[in-house]
Amino acid sequence: MEFSVEAVGSIENCFVSLPLPLIQTLQSTSSSSLPPILALELRSSTHSPHSWFVAWSGATSSSPSSIQVSQQFSDCVSLPIHSPVQVKVASNVPHASSVSIEPDTEDDWEILELNSEQAEAQILNQVRIVHEGMRFPLRLNGHTVITFHVASVFPKNAVVQLMPGTEVDVAPKTRKRNSDSPGDSHVGSNSEEHTAKMLLRLQEPNDLCRTSTHVKGVELHVGLTPVAFVHPETAKRFSFNMLQLVSIVPRVLSKENVKNSRTKSNIMKAKGSSAVNQVENGDTDNKENRQAIVHLLISESVAKGHVMLAKSLRLYLRASLHSCTLSCSNNHLT
The missing domain is CATH 2.40.40.20 (Barwin-like endoglucanases)
Structure with a gap:
């Protein structure tokens, strides 16, 4: 099935919203109920052989002919807006045991350091399908957005799904210091x-x-x-x-x-x-x-x-x- 891609401001995560006709087709062709997180492959009809892997968590698009995504996510994965794509279910996507990610910039790293607990709590709520080399945004405090780059995944498949048990390692990105003299440079x-x-x-x-x-x-x-x-x-x-x-x-x-x-x-009381x-x-x-x-x-x-x-x-x-x-x-x- 072919649909267009539309960026909307109301989506604040990396999940896509699917048009109702597509949801009905997925439900009718599935031998069992659809999973809470469904991995999909979007293949370009005009930029072949480009394809993108995305996650759907049940949201319905406001348009019967468009797949809706957040602007930040489409920018990160270079998903062309208003371009037609063909959709199919990505089968046999393994659960990731570990994923290594890096902040895109020094500013992203410094923001992450100040909000590490919230980032850890939010990552599974905002992104589930990743692959090596992918970039994705993470929204903190409702308005601040930081961007990550996926350095590696395990198992080493093209696409993996983040789960509650997935170990996510974050590599730091320290800011380089400027120097004005040879002595300072040393x-x-x-x-x-x-x-x-x-x-x-x-x-x-x-x-x-x-x-x-x-x-x-x-x-x-x-x-x-x-x-x-x-x-x-x-x-x-x-x-x-x-x-x-x-x-x-x-x-x-x-x-x-x-x-x-x-x-x-549960706080256990003990002698001490x-x-x-x-x-x-x-x-x-x-x-x-x-x-x-x-x-x-x-x-x-x-x-x-x-x-x-x-x-x-x-x-x-x-x-x-x-x-x-x-x-x-x-x-x-x-």
């Missing part, structure tokens, strides 16, 4: 060399994060506070090396995000100090920004996109498990 290049940064989630510590010793017949477990552990692929992706010194800074949750975190999670309970529940005093400088160790027992710290170090940083994102940087460290 300092600037040296600083740029040491500004790698990664945003990681905290993983529950295991035996790697502690050592045991016996004192007068009593076994003591001591947390290894001078080190942090990451997965080999995480270290490779962000150019971090074994035993490299890095600074770890916890991301500060906004009051709204802390409130939502308390509402959504009030300070420990405050950290576990996300109720911390943010007046003092804490950081730690540690040696980086590499282990496959750490999940990709995560960092593992000793519990005592985590409590010092006032960082809660899973919900808190850490910024690990080697800036100014030699």
Whole structure:
């Protein structure tokens, strides 16, 4: 079936709205009910062999002859507006186990750093079908739009579907520093060399994060506070090396995000100090920004996109498990 493509301002995601005749055809030709997310291939009738893969989540177009998309999405994927396209269901689209994306610009990265929790919460609500090399917009706070580039997907198929279990890694895009003199140029290049940064989630510590010793017949477990552990692929992706010194800074949750975190999670009461309970529940005093400088160790027992710290170090940083994102940087460290 052939339809035209129309850009509308009311769509604020990467899903398409389909005309009612097309929806009825899809329903009548399907052997079962249509899935919540349906992958479609749009093939150009005038720019062959160009094609685009899009996702439909059930929205109906206001026009019986047009497939409607957001202007930002059509710009990102170079989907020609008002051009005729043929539509067919993309079959056997695998679920992505991991996807690596990069902000398009330094400005996009800086906005993402300030809104990382919201971006994580919104990505599955706004985009589901991706492929390597694709660009897509993500809307934050209802009006701010940042753009990403898909660097890689796994499994390595042409097109994959993002799912709640998909691991999404975001590579930073740091701003290059300008210099006005040869001396400043040397300092600037040296600083740029040491500004790698990664945003990681905290993983529950295991035996790697502690050592045991016996004192007068009593076994003591001591947390290894001078080190942090990451997965080999995480270290490779962000150019971090074994035993490299890095600074770890916890991301500060906004009051709204802390409130939502308390509402959504079941807080278990246990014996312990009030300070420990405050950290576990996300109720911390943010007046003092804490950081730690540690040696980086590499282990496959750490999940990709995560960092593992000793519990005592985590409590010092006032960082809660899973919900808190850490910024690990080697800036100014030699």
